[in-house]
Amino acid sequence: MIPTKPAIILPTKNRQHLLKRSIEDVLNQSFTDFHLLVVDHASRDATREVVERFRDPRVHYIHHVGYHDAAWSPKNAALENLPADTLGVLFRDDDDLYASTESLGYLVEAALSLGPRFGIVTGDYVEVDAAGDVIAVVTGDKTSTTEIASAAWFPVKAAIFSRQLVDEVGILPPIRSRETILWAYLMVNLLEQSIYELDLCYTGRSITRKARHDDAISVQNLANGNRHASEALIRNIHYALHPEQRAGVGVATL
Numbered sequence: 001m002i003p004t005k006p007a008i009i010l011p012t013k014n015r016q017h018l019l020k021r022s023i024e025d026v027l028n029q030s031f032t033d034f035h036l037l038v039v040d041h042a043s044r045d046a047t048r049e050v051v052e053r054f055r056d057p058r059v060h061y062i063h064h065v066g067y068h069d070a071a072w073s074p075k076n077a078a079l080e081n082l083p084a085d086t087l088g089v090l091f092r093d094d095d096d097l098y099a100s101t102e103s104l105g106y107l108v109e110a111a112l113s114l115g116p117r118f119g120i121v122t123g124d125y126v127e128v129d130a131a132g133d134v135i136a137v138v139t140g141d142k143t144s145t146t147e148i149a150s151a152a153w154f155p156v157k158a159a160i161f162s163r164q165l166v167d168e169v170g171i172l173p174p175i176r177s178r179e180t181i182l183w184a185y186l187m188v189n190l191l192e193q194s195i196y197e198l199d200l201c202y203t204g205r206s207i208t209r210k211a212r213h214d215d216a217i218s219v220q221n222l223a224n225g226n227r228h229a230s231e232a233l234i235r236n237i238h239y240a241l242h243p244e245q246r247a248g249v250g251v252a253t254l
Contacts, residue, residue, distance in 0.1 A: 003163050006034045006108050007086040011074035012094040013041040016050050023054060025097045031105035032058075035083050039064050039074040072172040072179040079171050087111065088118070088160040091180060092208065096157055099126065099206040106205045107160045118162045119191050119198030120184075123207030125158040135212065140202050145192055148185045156180040158207035161187060162198065 008026060012019050019038075026036050039062045040047045051061045062081060066073035075091065082089070088111055090104075098104060103123070110121045122140025129135055140155045148154050165187045172179045191200055 003085050003087040004033065005083065005085050006088050006090055006104070006111075006160055007078075007082050008034060008036045008090045008092060008104075009039065009075055009078040010036060010092050010094060011039045011041055011071070011078070012043065012047060013074075014043045014045050014047070015094050016043070016045045016047050018095045019047060019050050022092070022094045022096060023051070023059065026092075026104070027054070027056060027058070028101055029098060029104040030101050031108050034058060034104065034108075035060060035086065037062060037078040037081070039078050041066065041074040070174065071177065072174055075180070076171040079166065082163070082166075086163050088121075088162045089166050090157075090160050092157050093210070096208050096210055099209045103205070103207045106203050107207060110201050110203050111160055111162070114199055114201060117197060117199045118201075119165055119196065120159060120161050120187060120200045121203060122155055122159040122200070123203045123205045125155040126206050126209045128209055128211050130212065132211075137206075140207075141204075143188060143200060143202070145185055145189050148181065148188065152178060152181065154181045154184040154188075155207075156184055159184070164196065165190065165198065168196075 010022065010026075023036065023038065026034075036059045038051050038059060040051070042063075042065045048061065048063065051059060060083075062074075062077055064074045064077040066077065079089070087108070090107070106123060107121050111118045114121075120143075122143060124140055125138040126134055127136045138153055138155045138158070140158055143154065161184070168190065169183060169186045172183050175182065188200065190196060191198055
């Protein structure tokens, strides 16, 4: 089977009040040939009912009971259940919205245009305030391993990762935060080493917008990061690349 469909992974937990709008936002995209994997991390509210009301074959509900506060756990449940025709993987939070109805199409069309050289396609991840004014932007323009490590950030939720790289790197590392950034770093590292003849492409488009609200984690705060976060990420990168040196060493907390 030739992979043709992006798989969008949307983990959620007890946030039914946000989930409906997020799913509708995906279904309203002009590019319509995708899989949306909604991973319910043992919610106690009506999350399942919200998902099942859509009755859309593109929406897949996954009930996951894993590590209680581990963000990587539900994401890995989706990565381990990717449909066979998955072209590439995208992540989004249950309060993320696309910047426009064309956003998903920008990423997928760029990926398809690369053909067999498709590795990673990125755009920009934007945080806005209640009035819609931009507060912070995490750009996909600068995505070398050096930049990822120093900033402790990568626009994961404004990118699509090829199935080939996903299969090579595997599931997300079990670290407390920034697990998707370390995962992306490992992929970029493969591209920089020319292990595969794959490309990283920047669309120059705003892909995802997060509006600041009471339940949200500020993109601005995460993007700015701090020295501890960067140093912890660098340590985790080192042990991910050199697992034989991990003996007796705990995973750094970000």
